[in-house]
Structure formats: C-alpha cells, structure tokens
Amino acid sequence: MSSQAGAAPAIEASALTKRFGSTVAVDGLTFSVPHGSVTGFLGPNGAGKTTTMRMLLGLAHPTSGSANVLGRPYTELEQPLASVGAALETTGFHPGRTARSHLRVMCVEGGLPADRVDPVLERTGMSAFATVKVGEYSLGMRQRLAFAAALLGDPSVLVLDEPANGLDPAGVAWLRGFLRRFADDGGAVLVSSHLLTEVAEVADRAVVIDHGRLLVEDSVAALVNAGGESVIVRTPNPAPLTTAIRDAGGTVQDGDDGALSIRGISIERVGELAASGGIVLHELRRETATLEQAFLALTTPEMPG
Amino acid sequence: MIELVRAELLKVRTTRLWIGMAIGAVGLTGVSTILFLALANSANAQANGIHPIVTTEDLRTLVFQASGTLAFVLVLAATMATSEFRYGTASGTYLAVPSRMRVISAKSLAAAVVGLLYGVAAATMTVVIAAIWLAVEGKSVPIGAAVIGAIGQEGLRCAYGAALAVGVGAALRSQLVAILGLLGWLFIIEPLGVALLPRFAKFMPFAGVGGAFGHGNESAVLFGWAGALGLAVVWIASVWASAVWLERDRDV
Numbered sequence: 001m002s003s004q005a006g007a008a009p010a011i012e013a014s015a016l017t018k019r020f021g022s023t024v025a026v027d028g029l030t031f032s033v034p035h036g037s038v039t040g041f042l043g044p045n046g047a048g049k050t051t052t053m054r055m056l057l058g059l060a061h062p063t064s065g066s067a068n069v070l071g072r073p074y075t076e077l078e079q080p081l082a083s084v085g086a087a088l089e090t091t092g093f094h095p096g097r098t099a100r101s102h103l104r105v106m107c108v109e110g111g112l113p114a115d116r117v118d119p120v121l122e123r124t125g126m127s128a129f130a131t132v133k134v135g136e137y138s139l140g141m142r143q144r145l146a147f148a149a150a151l152l153g154d155p156s157v158l159v160l161d162e163p164a165n166g167l168d169p170a171g172v173a174w175l176r177g178f179l180r181r182f183a184d185d186g187g188a189v190l191v192s193s194h195l196l197t198e199v200a201e202v203a204d205r206a207v208v209i210d211h212g213r214l215l216v217e218d219s220v221a222a223l224v225n226a227g228g229e230s231v232i233v234r235t236p237n238p239a240p241l242t243t244a245i246r247d248a249g250g251t252v253q254d255g256d257d258g259a260l261s262i263r264g265i266s267i268e269r270v271g272e273l274a275a276s277g278g279i280v281l282h283e284l285r286r287e288t289a290t291l292e293q294a295f296l297a298l299t300t301p302e303m304p305g
Numbered sequence: 306m307i308e309l310v311r312a313e314l315l316k317v318r319t320t321r322l323w324i325g326m327a328i329g330a331v332g333l334t335g336v337s338t339i340l341f342l343a344l345a346n347s348a349n350a351q352a353n354g355i356h357p358i359v360t361t362e363d364l365r366t367l368v369f370q371a372s373g374t375l376a377f378v379l380v381l382a383a384t385m386a387t388s389e390f391r392y393g394t395a396s397g398t399y400l401a402v403p404s405r406m407r408v409i410s411a412k413s414l415a416a417a418v419v420g421l422l423y424g425v426a427a428a429t430m431t432v433v434i435a436a437i438w439l440a441v442e443g444k445s446v447p448i449g450a451a452v453i454g455a456i457g458q459e460g461l462r463c464a465y466g467a468a469l470a471v472g473v474g475a476a477l478r479s480q481l482v483a484i485l486g487l488l489g490w491l492f493i494i495e496p497l498g499v500a501l502l503p504r505f506a507k508f509m510p511f512a513g514v515g516g517a518f519g520h521g522n523e524s525a526v527l528f529g530w531a532g533a534l535g536l537a538v539v540w541i542a543s544v545w546a547s548a549v550w551l552e553r554d555r556d557v
Binding site: 054057058059060061074075076077080081084086088089091092093094095096097098101102104105106108109110111149 | 308309311312315316319320321322388392393394395396397398399400401402403404554556557
C-alpha cells in the first residue's frame with residue numbers, strides 16, 4: 001500500500017442522491033474521506049449508509065450527484081481490487097464454495113496474482129478454514145472472509161460495512177488494531193458501524209447521517225467535545241442541592257439511578273454548594289460526553305412535550 | 306476477456322452443480338441411446354424413424370435422436386448467471402469487474418465452452434455405446450466423417466443454448482423463473498409454436514437454429530445451415546444485448 005497522504009481525498013461524495021420511487025434514501029450527501037484516516041460512517045438503521053457505500057462502489061446508481069474514489073468513479077478504476085477493498089455484506093458467498101476457491105476466483109477476476117490468497121487467509125485468521133465450504137461458516141467467519149476478500153488486492157482504500165458484526169472480542173480488537181495501522185500507513189478507511197464505542201476507539205473522523213442527509217462531518221474529538229462535560233452527583237437529599245445549583249446558574253437533569261446530571265457549573269463549585277448546604281453526597285464525579293451520546297443527541301428526535 | 310472467461314469457468318468448477326448436470330446429461334443420453342438401439346429392430350419403431358444402425362447416416366441420426374444434453378446445459382448456464390444474484394456474489398463480481406457488459410460476455414463465452422464440452426461428451430458417449438452394442442451383435446461400426454461432424458454439431462448446439470441461457474438468466478435474475486422459462490420454452494412453447502405456426506418454425510431459437518446443428522428438418526431450416534447459423538448469431542446477440550441493457554442500470 002502506498003501512502004497518498006496530502007493528495008486529494010481518497011473518497012469524495014458530492015451531492016449524492018438516491019431515490020427509490022418516492023422514497024429518498026440518500027439526499028444530497030456530500031462528504032470526503034482523506035488518506036491516512038479512519039472515518040466512521042454513522043447513522044441509525046435505515047439512514048442510508050449501505051446505499052451510500054454501494055453508490056461509492058458503483059453497485060448502485062445515484063439518482064443524481066457523484067462519487068469518486070481515488071479521483072474517479074469506481075467503475076473507471078483500472079484495477080479496482082488493487083485500489084479499493086470493500087466488505088459490504090457477509091452473504092455474498094456461494095455456500096458451496098470454499099474460502100480459498102472464493103478468493104481464487106476473485107484473484108482471476110481482478111487480475112491479481114493467485115499467491116495473494118494464502119497470505120490474506122493467514123492475515124485474517126482463516127487459514128484453518130480455507131477448505132471448508134462457506135455454507136458451514138459462522139457469521140464471524142464470513143465476516144473474516146469478507147475482510148480477506150477486501151485485502152486481496154493490497155488496496156489503499158477500505159470501505160467496510162459493519163465489519164465488527166459477528167466477530168468475537170479478540171476479532172474486534174484485531175480489527176481495531178488493523179484499521180489503525182492501515183490508516184497510520186497512509187490508507188483511507190470508511191467504516192460504518194453501530195458499535196459506536198468501537199468506532200470511537202479507532203476512528204479519527206465521523207460522518208453522521210440520518211434520513212439520507214448529512215448531520216455532521218467532523219473529527220471524533222470535536223464531536224465528543226461538542227457534547228461537553230457534566231457533573232454526576234448522587235445524594236439522598238436532591239431537592240435542596242438542585243435548588244442551590246440552579247441558583248448558582250447550573251442546569252440539573254435527573255440521571256440514571258437517582259443521580260443528578262449537572263451542567264453549567266464546575267465540579268468544584270458543585271462540591272462547595274453541597275458542603276455549604278450541609279448536603280450529604282454519595283457520589284461526585286465528572287463525566288465526559290461519549291461518541292454515543294453525541295450520536296444520540298444528533299440523531300434522536302426530541303420527544304414532544 | 307480471457308482471464309474473465311477463466312474466472313467464470315473456475316466458478317463453475319468450484320461448485321458441484323456441473324457434476325450433477327453432467328451426470329444427468331450423460332446419463333439421459335446414455336439411456337436414450339440404449340433404448341433407441343434396443344428398439345431399432347421393431348417395426349413400430351422403424352415406422353417412427355428409428356432405424357437399425359447400418360450406415361454412417363444412421364449413426365449420425367442416432368447422435369441427434371438420443372441427445373438429452375441441451376436441457377441440462379440450459380439449466381447449468383442459466384444458473385451461472387442467476388446464482389450470482391441468488392447468493393449475492395454479484396456484488397463481489399462487479400467490484401472486481403465493474404463493466405457489466407464484460408461480465409455477461411465472459412459468462413456467455415464460458416457457458417458456451419461448458420455447453421460445447423457437454424454436447425461433445427454426451428454425443429461421443431452415444432457413439433461409444435452404439436459401437437459397443439454393434440460389436441456385441443457382431444456388426445460393423447459405421448463411423449465416418451459424418452458421425453464426427455454430428456458430435457461437433459451437437460457440441461455447437463449445446464454451446465449455442467448455453468450462451469442463450471446465460472443471457473436469459475442475466476436478464477431475469479431469478480433462478481426459478483429463468484430455468485422454468487427456458488425449459489418451458491424448450492419443451493412446451495416452442496413445440497406448440499412449431500405445430501401451430503409451422504411457417505415461423507424456421508425463426509425459432511431452438512427449432513430454427515437446430516437446423517444448423519443437425520436437429521432441424523429441411524422445412525425448419527432458414528436458407529440452409531448458413532442461414533440458421535446466422536439466426537443463431539441474431540438470437541444470441543439479441544438476448545445478450547437485452548441482458549446487458551437491463552443489467553447496466555440495475556442496482557446490486
């Protein structure tokens with residue numbers, strides 16, 4: 001894999017739109033994935049993530065807009081498998097074919113040397129199952145095979161749809177480490193996942209969509225920081241503390257298990273207010289927003305009051 | 306394109322369907338051959354065009370009469386196209402080869418190669434069984450250029466059918482609909498068409514084109530074998546173009 005950091009984005013979607021009849025699955029989506037980064041592609045179920053990925057890869061046709069991979073539409077890449085590795089689904093295998101046969105077919109189709117097969121099987125931990133028919137695979141094994149297929153051409157761009165689905169904890173940890181190293185070596189990764197903690201641990205950037213529309217495209221750090229900090233307090237006597245905090249300019253929300261979630265004033269000030277009011281505290285801690293909270297704040301519609 | 310054809314042949318070899326279809330094709334042809342040979346001396350059979358094998362022409366006719374290969378070839382070839390959609394492997398194929406026209410072309414060529422092999426194998430087996438049968442009866446085996454030509458014609462007929470079936474499969478995508486459609490056409494619709502509209506038989510994809518490959522009667526051949534061969538090209542090109550046109554704008 002050659003480093004292309006500093007060049008044009010590895011993936012660029014521009015006003016990408018896809019309609020299925022009267023349903024707008026993807027609505028004017030514009031975002032990019034730079035080299036040397038892992039970009040999390042986030043959104044609730046049905047947000048349009050998979051459709052978008054399929055359009056990026058030329059498998060689905062945009063109603064309007066365009067998508068470029070390495071500066072041109074995927075369908076115009078000279079040797080696509082050597083440029084882009086994609087793992088979109090765990091069902092795209094003939095159940096009667098072995099993993100080795102599946103990869104051998106891909107090598108011949110993609111103009112890749114057949115000696116690529118064994119190294120990627122080894123790399124993805126599939127060597128022991130290379131001659132087992134795919135129909136006998138578990139979801140995790142299929143996921144690994146999909147990933148092996150994506151790596152077959154030693155690409156510089158990876159497009160992965162829910163790659164951690166079905167993997168065991170060791171597999172997830174391996175995947176996380178692999179994607180990090182891949183990006184650190186200059187590769188570009190676009191990875192969709194509903195496992196936000198996994199994305200938060202590996203992704204530098206996040207593209208969040210809902211109802212096919214872009215909600216935010218930013219660094220994961222910026223997204224999390226936008227969620228801010230809160231102070232969590234647990235007390236057997238919440239009423240006077242709530243009043244004192246509100247009088248001091250803070251906001252109070254009921255948290256989990258009777259805890260109070262406080263924003264707008266520092267943890268030190270909360271402690272001082274409790275001490276001055278003689279209020280017993282069972283817990284006092286700072287809580288930083290998580291990617292999950294930021295995601296939920298962006299994608300969860302407010303409940304009508 | 307050669308690499309893509311190789312890939313398609315590898316796809317066929319790495320699953321088991323081709324074995325089942327080969328057993329079916331060769332088995333049915335073998336049973337038919339034995340029945341034809343066993344019945345050849347009965348007066349009733351001779352009234353229906355089944356003759357004892359005496360001349361090269363008799364053996365050539367037996368090759369065509371006993372052939373049960375085409376139906377199996379149609380099923381296999383249609384499956385080569387439709388299984389990509391049934392099992393979702395089309396995504397991987399189009400990721401490796403984004404040009405759908407190239408994929409369908411490669412499949413058609415690969416299917417034609419497979420069909421040719423099936424046709425030649427089954428026809429050869431007919432000749433081998435007949436040779437053994439005649440040898441056991443103490444008769445001479447009338448093998449000549451016409452018989453060798455019949456084996457080649459049977460191979461070409463199956464190659465043509467396979468190329469056609471890939472186009473139908475790619476256009477329809479549904480395995481069940483494609484297979485039932487092809488077999489329904491071969492065994493029901495076209496024979497009905499030939500019976501009801503004999504003037505148009507020479508234009509039909511199997512009855513008309515069959516003339517070029519030894520299966521047509523004189524009245525069903527359009528402008529001789531060359532015309533029927535031209536008709537084969539027109540049918541393949543039409544079905545191929547329809548499949549490419551439909552597939553080009555479809556989502557996978």
